[in-house]
Amino acid sequence: MTQLIGSAIIGQSGGPTSVINASAYGVIRTALDSPYITKVYGAAHGIRGILDDILYDMDQEDAYELSLLLHTPSSALGSCRYKLKDPEVDETDYIRILEIFKKYNVRYFFYNGGNDSMDTCNKISKYMQRVGYECRVMGVPKTIDNDLYGTDHCPGFPSAARYVATSCMEIYQDARVYDTPMICIIEIMGRHAGWLAASSAAATYMGCGPDFIYLPEVDFDVNKFLDDVEDLYKRTGKVIVAVSEGIHDASGKLIAEYGAADAKVDSFGHKQLGGLASTLVDMVKNRIENVKIRGIELSLLQRCAAHCASQTDVDESFAAGKAAVENAVNGVTDKMVAFERSYDAEGNYICNYKLEDLTLCANTEKKVPLEWINAEGNGLEKPYIDYLLPLIKGDVNPARENGLPRFAKLKKIVAK
C-alpha cells in the first residue's frame, strides 16, 4: 500500500436526508484524526463549491459542534443538483476541478449522495485516473429513496421510513376518530422506486396503517384504485391510502400529471412532481358523492425529521463515512461504501460493510422486488416487513435546548 499524503474534500449532493450529516461527520472526524490527511475541506454545495473555489476549512470547526452533525438534518455543507457533462463532450468542469485539487493538494475526495451524486463521483474518479492525478475517490451513499444498487439499503432510508411509518400510525389514529366516514390519501416521496411508500406497510403491520399502498413498481390502474377505495369505503366508511409520488399508468404516464400537465423538469431531467394526493382526492370525489376525504403530503418532513430518526441508521451512516476514509487511506479508490446484511445465531440483524464499483452504483437503480408486492398490487408482503424492521430500530437522543433540537452551528470559514 502506498501512503498518500494530502488534503481531503468532502461534498454533499442531491436531496438531503435526516442522517446525511452523520455520514459527513464520519468522514470529517475520521479525516481530521488521520495522520495522512493534512487538511479537511468541506465543499460548499457539493461540486459547485469546488468549481467556485468555496471550500470550508473543517480544521477550524469546534469539535462539539461537529459532533452535533450526527443529529442535524439536511446537508450542513449545502447541496446542489449540478450535473457534470460527459468529459468527452465538454471537459471544462473537469479541468477546473483538477485545478482546484492541485491548488489545495487534494488527494482524497469523498462524495456523499444518491445515484446522481455517485455519477458525479464516478466521472471525477475516472477523469483523475485518465489524466494521471493521484486522488482516492470514494462514494458515501445516501438516499431516502433506497434505490442505490449494490447495497442492502441506503443511509437515510431507514430514518425516512421510520418517520413515514410512525406518521402513518398517528394519522390512522386521528383520521378514524369521528363517527363519520373518512378517506385519507397520504403522498410519499419516491419517483421510480417505492421503498419509502412501502414503509407505510410497517404501520399496517402494527395494526394501524394504510389499507392500500401503491408503488411505482406496479402500473397504477385508476379504475382498480377507485374500486379498491369505493369497496372498502362502502363496507367500513374508513379508508387510508399511501401512494408513491411516482406512480404511473401502463403507458408510463405519471398519475400526478393527470391533474397537473405543467410539471417542471429539473437539471437531471426529473419531473418536479407534486399534487398527486390532490389529483387522487379529486378522482375519488368524482367517484363517490359527498365523500369526506383529505390528502396529506408528507413533503420535506419525511426527509428531514431528524427527531424521529433511527439510531441504527445514524450509526450506520456515521460508519459509512468512517469506512470511506479508512479504506481510502489504506489505498482503496473508485468505490462506494455499501452495506451487506447478515443475522447472528439468535436472528439479530448485523450490518457488514463492503465496497462496490462506482460505475455500477452510478448507473443502476434498485427497485422493490415484485415478489414483495401483493398480487393485487396494493400492498406489501411479509418479506418486505422483515427487511425493513431491523433498520428502523433504536430511538435517537439528540442534544436539545428549550425542548427543541440543538443543531450544529458551523463557522464555515472559507479556505484561502
Added chain:
Amino acid sequence: MTQLIGSAIIGQSGGPTSVINASAYGVIRTALDSPYITKVYGAAHGIRGILDDILYDMDQEDAYELSLLLHTPSSALGSCRYKLKDPEVDETDYIRILEIFKKYNVRYFFYNGGNDSMDTCNKISKYMQRVGYECRVMGVPKTIDNDLYGTDHCPGFPSAARYVATSCMEIYQDARVYDTPMICIIEIMGRHAGWLAASSAAATYMGCGPDFIYLPEVDFDVNKFLDDVEDLYKRTGKVIVAVSEGIHDASGKLIAEYGAADAKVDSFGHKQLGGLASTLVDMVKNRIENVKIRGIELSLLQRCAAHCASQTDVDESFAAGKAAVENAVNGVTDKMVAFERSYDAEGNYICNYKLEDLTLCANTEKKVPLEWINAEGNGLEKPYIDYLLPLIKGDVNPARENGLPRFAKLKKIVAK
C-alpha cells in the same frame, strides 16, 4: 360534603390532540380507583355514544393497555362534532341523556374537549341542575388551538407547538440546502387564534425558523405580505413563512377563500379550510417570476404526532383528568379544570390547577395578546417565547415495538 356514589362517564369530543388520551387516562384511572365511583364508562364518540347508548365498560380494560393511553394520540374513545340544541328550543337530546344517566346511575360526567365541548358540558350541567338530577359535571380541557378562556394554556397545545417548532427547524435546514433561491410557506392550524402558528417563532428563536409569521389576530394585508416576501427574497434568496389557516383580510374574508370559494361549513358553522398554503404560493408566483416555492401543510400531523409530544404536556394533561375526578368526588360540579402558571425562586415554571366556571369557558375565546405580536404584524415578540418555552420541555419516552409506537389497544366492550 355529600358523598355521592354512582357511575361515571368520560367522553371525548372535538378535534383530537396528541395528549387528549392522557387526560382521559387521568380520569379513567382515578375514577377506577375511587371508592365512590362504582362503574366507569367511556362514551363512544362523545355525546353521540350517550345518545346512542354505546358505552364502553372501562372496568374490563387491561390496566397496562389503559396506561398506554398516556402516549396514544387522538381520542381513543372516538370523537364527534355533535352540537346540542338549546334545551329551550328542543329538549329531545337532554331527555335522552337523562334517561341514559338514570339507566346507568351516572352521577359523574367528565367531558374532555375544547370550546364546543365545554359548551356541551355546560348545557348538560345546567340541564341536570334544572331537572334536579344530582350529577357532578366537570370539563377537562384540550385543544391544540390554545384558545380556551380562563386557563394559562390548554392541554394539547404544548405538544402541537413542540411538533410545529421542531418541524419548522427541520424544514429550515432542508429548504435552504441548495445553492438556488427558495421560498417555503408552512400552513399551521388555528381558525381564530394564532397560538399554534406563533409557536413557529420558537424555531426562529433557536436560529432556524420562519422569517415571517402571520396570525389571525392581525388583519392580513396581501400586498404587505408580498412586499415582505419579495424584499427578503431579493436580498437573500431564501424565505420561510408560517401562516395560521385562519388569516383574513380587513373585511374579515379568509385568505384561504381567495383561492377556493367553495369551502364547506361543518355542523358548528366553522368553515372547513384548507389550501391556504397553495393560495399564497399562487400569489407569490404572480408577484415574483420563475420563483421556486413550496407550500407545506402540516395537516393532521400537528395534532397527532405523539412521538414528538412534550412530557410537560403529557403530565399536565393526565393531572387535569385526575383533578377533575378528585374535585368531583369532593363535591365540586359545573367547573372546568384550568391551569395557572407561577415561577419558583429560581425562575422555574410551575403549573398550578384551579377551577373555572363552565359557562365562562364555554363562551369566550382567548387570543394571542396583540402586544406579543410585532409592530409589523409578521412576527412574535419575546414575551410569547417566554410564555411558550417552559411548556414544550421534556422528551417523551413512549412504549415501542419494532422501533414504532405501541399504542393502546382497548377492548371496548359495550355495557349492557
